[in-house]
Amino acid sequence: MTETATLDVEASEPSELGYRSFRLGEFAFSRDEYFVSLTWPTGRHVMSADAFLRALQRDVAWDFFYGIINFDGVLGTVNHYGTVDMFAGRYNDAYRKAELDHVETFETPLIRETFKAMLADWTNEGFDPFASPEETGSAFGPKHGDNIDAITRRRVTAQRMVAVAGDEGLRTDDNGHPVNRQFADVPQDEPEIHAEEGFEDALASFNLFAYLSRSSVTWNPSVVSVCKDSLYCPTTEEYILPVIHGNDRVEWFVQLSDEIYWDVEDRDSGAKRAKVIMKAGDVASMPADIRHQGYAPKRSMLLVWENGSGKIPELISSGKLPSTAVQF
């Protein structure tokens, strides 16, 4: 965090429990042993501290991601790629009808630094917001220590592809990436390359299953290959996606192993639209007008395929592109 950025963050002195309170515009955030509480001019809201921190961790690590990150059915952010809206009740029919919803727009650096400071102050020693519940300690209690290494992990973003010379490297025991307990059966052999003479430097390959079996985090897509705007962002999933993602573009899911259940809702009202059960080998295209949350009963591998073009949100919102990939 730079010094100027720190100055912009509005934080109180620590409470008796050791936690600071934060302000962002007219939103006020505080935490106690179990809960995060929020107020805005027309309302208030409470979330469990562990669920809040898991959602906050993703919003910070993904720099507000594509479109909307709902922390739950009330609270969240909208990325306008330069500014970010923070909202309460904006995408919730009941709050809208009761006129209790509230939205404020912030320059990205201010909300980014405020969220980073909140995440750092409210994450206790032993709690890792990226880990599955089985693999982390508790988020609760009075403030004790911190977990800065866990919350500032470097995000994998390949420039071309993992294993290309000079790009993201492979994961090994020696570089701190042991095979996860639930992927002990995943073969670890790497492909062999037999290149024509003169083409040795032009070919690269890696075992994606082995690579994913060594991920220590859950629900955290990382870019492993890039072809123009086409981004392969596989991830390993266990328990519940800590955010409800409202996309501003179509995205594709390829279920690489095991199962994930998806709850799909209307992006703007939250009305239920579908339940999708994805088994290994299934492919789904999520429309641009929905929001979704995934449930993985067992650690599973999911390929999230994104189109990173900056032009898509405007093409969809102006009606020039449909919000579904296929029309039947």
Ligand code: PHB
């Ligand atoms: C998504 O919102 O599409 C998403 C986010 C994180 C994941 C998987 C999918 O790990």
Ligand code: FE
């Ligand atoms: Fe999504």
